Amino acid sequence: MTKHLSSRDREFFTLVRAAALANPFSDERVEIDLKIAGLPSSISPKDRISRLTREVHTRVNNLAEKQAVNINQYAGEDRLIMEAVFLFDYFHQFIEQFDRLIPRQIEAGEKSVKVPFYRDAISFLQKKGFSDDSALHYFAMSYQLRRAFFFIDHSLIGTSPCMKALRKSLWNNVFTHNLGLYNEYLWNRMEDFSTMLLGETGTGKGTAAMAVGRSGFIPFDEKKECFAQSFTRSFVSLNLSQFPETLIESELFGHKKGAFTGASEDYQGIFDCCSPYGSIFLDEIGEVSIPIQIKLLQVIQERTFCPVGSHEKRRFEGRVIAATNQPFDKLREQRILRDDFFYRLCSDIIIVPPLRQRIQESAAELDDLLAHTIERIIGKPSRELAQMAAQIIARQPGTNYLWPGNVRELEQCVRRIFVKGKYEGDHSPAKTSLNSILADAVNKGNIDAQSLLSGYCFMLYQQHKTFEAVAGITRLDRRTVKKYILQWQEKKE
Numbered sequence: 001m002t003k004h005l006s007s008r009d010r011e012f013f014t015l016v017r018a019a020a021l022a023n024p025f026s027d028e029r030v031e032i033d034l035k036i037a038g039l040p041s042s043i044s045p046k047d048r049i050s051r052l053t054r055e056v057h058t059r060v061n062n063l064a065e066k067q068a069v070n071i072n073q074y075a076g077e078d079r080l081i082m083e084a085v086f087l088f089d090y091f092h093q094f095i096e097q098f099d100r101l102i103p104r105q106i107e108a109g110e111k112s113v114k115v116p117f118y119r120d121a122i123s124f125l126q127k128k129g130f131s132d133d134s135a136l137h138y139f140a141m142s143y144q145l146r147r148a149f150f151f152i153d154h155s156l157i158g159t160s161p162c163m164k165a166l167r168k169s170l171w172n173n174v175f176t177h178n179l180g181l182y183n184e185y186l187w188n189r190m191e192d193f194s195t196m197l198l199g200e201t202g203t204g205k206g207t208a209a210m211a212v213g214r215s216g217f218i219p220f221d222e223k224k225e226c227f228a229q230s231f232t233r234s235f236v237s238l239n240l241s242q243f244p245e246t247l248i249e250s251e252l253f254g255h256k257k258g259a260f261t262g263a264s265e266d267y268q269g270i271f272d273c274c275s276p277y278g279s280i281f282l283d284e285i286g287e288v289s290i291p292i293q294i295k296l297l298q299v300i301q302e303r304t305f306c307p308v309g310s311h312e313k314r315r316f317e318g319r320v321i322a323a324t325n326q327p328f329d330k331l332r333e334q335r336i337l338r339d340d341f342f343y344r345l346c347s348d349i350i351i352v353p354p355l356r357q358r359i360q361e362s363a364a365e366l367d368d369l370l371a372h373t374i375e376r377i378i379g380k381p382s383r384e385l386a387q388m389a390a391q392i393i394a395r396q397p398g399t400n401y402l403w404p405g406n407v408r409e410l411e412q413c414v415r416r417i418f419v420k421g422k423y424e425g426d427h428s429p430a431k432t433s434l435n436s437i438l439a440d441a442v443n444k445g446n447i448d449a450q451s452l453l454s455g456y457c458f459m460l461y462q463q464h465k466t467f468e469a470v471a472g473i474t475r476l477d478r479r480t481v482k483k484y485i486l487q488w489q490e491k492k493e
Ligand SMILES: Nc1ncnc2c1ncn2[C@@H]1O[C@H](COP(=O)(O)OP(=O)(O)OP(=O)(O)O)[C@@H](O)[C@H]1O
Pocket: 155, 156, 157, 158, 199, 200, 201, 202, 203, 204, 205, 206, 207, 208, 283, 324, 325, 372, 407, 408, 411
């Protein structure tokens, strides 16, 4: 007989469903959690989750007393709600076991490790009325959700609003903005969703790409009692600026022995190395010549490629993530990137913020990154060393320093402090871009309005190349724009 939720239960479980579907890095998710468990906003994230999951578990157990814990007892909207609620409860019952699996797999490397708790997890879902297939699907999806959370949360630290926004975008990049939609239609169809990461050098584009790459859906192989592939095989990267034009094709698609002078063995390119569940990361995409862009476009569209010197077609089933630290508009305007290539690569464009923006938004950012970097260098946390480094940096290069090399420079700075006891900063003029100069002057409060406007117009002119474009953006008259740009040029000459 069909069960109906009481209006009180429906209200509560509808909220639980909303929490289950929400982006865990969003403010919306926090608000829902607080509402579900009636918690104050001051509660720590850890306590919030533990109180929330306990509350939901208790309410699910209350349904057990009414013998109403099987999804097949419900129909219509109630069934949709209860499916999500049982999955939410199940996910949190097994969360620690999934979490333990991640470092085990990292340690084991490319061989997929056995999953001892899979039978318990699957039978938990079967008892709730899920079919064998859907229990297996949700088991694999739970691990995917946990991996994505782990990699996005652990590798990209920082509490500034722009870092929070980045983590939220990366989650959406893996699961789309609607987890329900992803689960129903897209979980095994994400290969055509390519991503472009934009940001200055050293901001964490490679790190962000790896977090996404390791978070794809990997099915569970019941016969082998392990996931079909280790997630450590899910991410391969290539820095396109490191290879001369003649070698790039080989690095991408591989080559056959004898394909050209010096090709003494068959060679696997990066497209061959990428697992069907993984992603390939093409760093410095702005460095790629037009002929290579055309070849890449073909692979992304047709999903097949041939190694150099061979007609044998190979399939590529992974996702493509590309990155550049060059101004993106310039790459397109100057036709360095072809339009068709751009459209194919950009299902999602994600901007990785510079360190100076992060520090500007939240002063704690520098301290958090110092603590994190020091822990990475010495293998354990040290508040004392983090404080020492922070004090040295505050003296020189100073609190207004712009960190042109971003997080990578900060890591270098910590090592330099260990060795020399000081860090002067990187003041080479090439590193000091106009927007950093303007940001610095605004920070210090030592620039007049005329100069700020003229610097801003000049910066836009460098990017967009015409007075009209700058006038359109600033909503100033074209002649005024020209006057400001010339003023800035004269001042600099
Ligand atoms: N938010 C962050 N939290 C912790 N570490 C970070 C963060 N962002 C970057 N890093 C670290 O900074 C270093 C540089 O990051 P990464 O190589 O990903 O930058 P990038 O933007 O890809 O650089 P490039 O454009 O030069 O290739 C890495 O060691 C990375 O682990």
